[in-house]
Amino acid sequence: MHARKVRIKDFRNYIDEEVCFNKHRNIIVGQNAQGKTNLLEAIEFVSRGKSPRTANDFELIRYGSPAFSIELDFDSVQGEENLFVSVAKNLTKTLKSGACALEKRAKINGASYNSTRKLAGNFVTVSFKSEDLNLLRGGPKYRRDWLDNLTSTLKKAYSQDLSKYNRTTSQKNRLLKDIFEKGFGAGSHEMEDLEQLKTWNQQAALLGARVVKQRLAVLNNLLPLAMEEHSKISGKKEILKAEYYLKRPEDEGDGEDRDLEEIMKAGIEPDEKDIARRLYRLYQKRHKEEIFRKQSLAGPHRDDIRLSLNGEDATAYASQGQQRSLVLALKLAELSLVRDHIMEPPVLLLDDVLAELDLSRQSHLMQACDQDMQTLITTTHVDAFEKKWLLNARFIEIKEGRAMEQEEEPINN
Amino acid sequence: MHFTPPLARLIEQFQKLPGIGPKSAQRMAFFILGMKRDEVQAFADAVIDAKDKVKNCSRCYHLSANDPCEICVNDRRDGNIICVVADSKDVIALERTREFKGRYHVLTGLISPLEGKGPEQLSIRELINRIPDEDIHEVILAINPTIEGDATVLYLNNLIKPLGVKVTRIAFGLPVGADLEYADDVTLTRAMEGRREV
Numbered sequence: 001m002h003a004r005k006v007r008i009k010d011f012r013n014y015i016d017e018e019v020c021f022n023k024h025r026n027i028i029v030g031q032n033a034q035g036k037t038n039l040l041e042a043i044e045f046v047s048r049g050k051s052p053r054t055a056n057d058f059e060l061i062r063y064g065s066p067a068f069s070i071e072l073d074f075d076s077v078q079g080e081e082n083l084f085v086s087v088a089k090n091l092t093k094t095l096k097s098g099a100c101a102l103e104k105r106a107k108i109n110g111a112s113y114n115s116t117r118k119l120a121g122n123f124v125t126v127s128f129k130s131e132d133l134n135l136l137r138g139g140p141k142y143r144r145d146w147l148d149n150l151t152s153t154l155k156k157a158y159s160q161d162l163s164k165y166n167r168t169t170s171q172k173n174r175l176l177k178d179i180f181e182k183g184f185g186a187g188s189h190e191m192e193d194l195e196q197l198k199t200w201n202q203q204a205a206l207l208g209a210r211v212v213k214q215r216l217a218v219l220n221n222l223l224p225l226a227m228e229e230h231s232k233i234s235g236k237k238e239i240l241k242a243e244y245y246l247k248r249p250e251d252e253g254d255g256e257d258r259d260l261e262e263i264m265k266a267g268i269e270p271d272e273k274d275i276a277r278r279l280y281r282l283y284q285k286r287h288k289e290e291i292f293r294k295q296s297l298a299g300p301h302r303d304d305i306r307l308s309l310n311g312e313d314a315t316a317y318a319s320q321g322q323q324r325s326l327v328l329a330l331k332l333a334e335l336s337l338v339r340d341h342i343m344e345p346p347v348l349l350l351d352d353v354l355a356e357l358d359l360s361r362q363s364h365l366m367q368a369c370d371q372d373m374q375t376l377i378t379t380t381h382v383d384a385f386e387k388k389w390l391l392n393a394r395f396i397e398i399k400e401g402r403a404m405e406q407e408e409e410p411i412n413n
Numbered sequence: 414m415h416f417t418p419p420l421a422r423l424i425e426q427f428q429k430l431p432g433i434g435p436k437s438a439q440r441m442a443f444f445i446l447g448m449k450r451d452e453v454q455a456f457a458d459a460v461i462d463a464k465d466k467v468k469n470c471s472r473c474y475h476l477s478a479n480d481p482c483e484i485c486v487n488d489r490r491d492g493n494i495i496c497v498v499a500d501s502k503d504v505i506a507l508e509r510t511r512e513f514k515g516r517y518h519v520l521t522g523l524i525s526p527l528e529g530k531g532p533e534q535l536s537i538r539e540l541i542n543r544i545p546d547e548d549i550h551e552v553i554l555a556i557n558p559t560i561e562g563d564a565t566v567l568y569l570n571n572l573i574k575p576l577g578v579k580v581t582r583i584a585f586g587l588p589v590g591a592d593l594e595y596a597d598d599v600t601l602t603r604a605m606e607g608r609r610e611v
Binding site: 160168172195196200 | 434435524525526527531532533560561563564567568571572598599602
């Protein structure tokens with residue numbers, strides 16, 4: 001799979017720009033704040049139907065213009081394909097929140113859709129950004145988002161399952177708030193309220209288990225690949241573990257919960273029903289605390305992935321170098337998982353990440369995408385690369401939202 | 414340029430209707446002005462008449478000019494099966510099929526805390542009372558597979574199951590006559606889960 005040409009109109013700092021790529025390595029050079037990341041963001045937007053950086057598409061429209069559009073020509077095993085997306089401000093309508101309503105259109109090989117969600121899964125990219133190096137250091141949300149992103153690439157129904165779970169959680173949180181505000185323990189409608197809460201707990205447990213189950217399946221497929229990559233990178237056998245951690249409020253868990261966690265530690269995928277039962281039990285047992293805190297305290301939206309090296313928590317003990325190797329291993333594993341899934345190489349987007357890696361890690365990464373994979377690499381200066389990686393690369397210089405193609409590599413040997 | 418007050422008021426009224434924006438409201442108001450007076454009178458009478466005469470049936474909460482409604486008083490229907498729907502519109506849809514011969518119960522909405530709708534706002538208590546009163550053997554839940562629909566189904570199931578009554582939910586999957594290749598992924602996944610032996 002490779003991108004041939006992208007045309008960007010009024011997106012971020014781009015006015016109207018057309019950028020062509022070669023089938024292999026494309027190096028996008030430019031100073032800071034010129035639009036290198038925006039170019040990759042545009043490509044990700046047209047491939048996923050949403051931005052990796054913001055949930056509010058309004059921000060993506062260039063200041064002062066009414067709409068943005070992105071058009072991408074690419075080749076896949078199915079032949080030449082074309083994706084188009086546009087987001088326009090709808091000036092006659094305002095949303096309840098006071099925000100401006102947006103009108104979104106997508107076209108896949110010429111067929112129109114009213115939702116950008118349809119775009120996902122046509123042009124598949126894997127991105128590796130400098131922020132991803134924070135995967136270990138950041139909070140659980142980073143790791144959840146990373147796993148969610150990967151899972152939705154691999155499992156088509158996943159993003160809808162996740163958004164259903166999220167909607168259920170907001171319904172439940174609202175109910176918890178209502179019960180709290182009515183004065184829990186005083187009202188006559190208490191029985192009815194608790195009965196309704198039970199329903200939402202059941203629903204959240206069922207949908208939550210479906211989310212957890214799919215995340216676990218992806219994580220379990222990823223782990224052996226990551227382990228292999230990691231030993232290649234570090235040159236020694238360290239045991240890498242990624243454990244899915246089911247959040248539970250503070251203390252214990254009763255016997256059965258422990259059993260489930262032991263099963264998961266052993267790398268066996270538990271049954272969806274068992275996960276649902278555990279979640280439901282947890283919710284029911286903690287319902288008073290949840291009412292008091294006015295929010296749902298456990299479930300997939302609170303879970304974490306704990307990475308460890310030789311049994312030691314990587315978040316706390318791994319050095320900067322070890323953390324980098326670990327993230328790189330995870331990303332390379334992700335790449336091969338996605339490649340197997342779509343049965344052709346995805347497009348690799350590397351945003352400012354090469355400069356963060358030393359030469360030996362750089363070459364691991366570059367080797368992985370050497371064969372037939374298209375890569376788009378952004379960087380502020382080319383001297384950070386080993387020279388052999390610059391051969392046959394296409395250079396694109398970005399300056400104030402304009403792309404200029406450069407003749408072959410600037411430093412040739 | 415402003416509209417003269419009576420016209421402006423008419424446009425405002427049309428704009429209150431669902432799906433009607435300022436442009437459509439204007440168009441409708443101008444159309445009314447172009448109609449004959451007796452046509453407009455008939456239109457206005459129909460609005461008032463419908464509002465005055467159509468009420469929720471006291472038994473099943475279906476909208477009807479009669480109380481109890483035509484379905485509830487029809488003796489040829491199976492009184493032991495009850496089909497629960499969210500809205501009166503769903504009764505009409507199911508009636509078009511002429512397939513279901515039992516009676517209905519309209520919930521008048523779904524459980525949704527975000528919209529301030531709890532079981533107390535729906536006709537759930539009345540449904541529960543009907544089960545022993547009318548000797549119901551089976552409750553069919555014909556409720557949309559949305560978040561709120563699923564929650565309402567769970568809630569009803571929790572209440573009705575202990576009464577020893579059979580509770581079923583209508584199947585979801587591929588629309589009849591649809592092409593498999595055009596079905597969206599989620600529908601296909603659910604259809605696969607709900608497969609059955611041929």
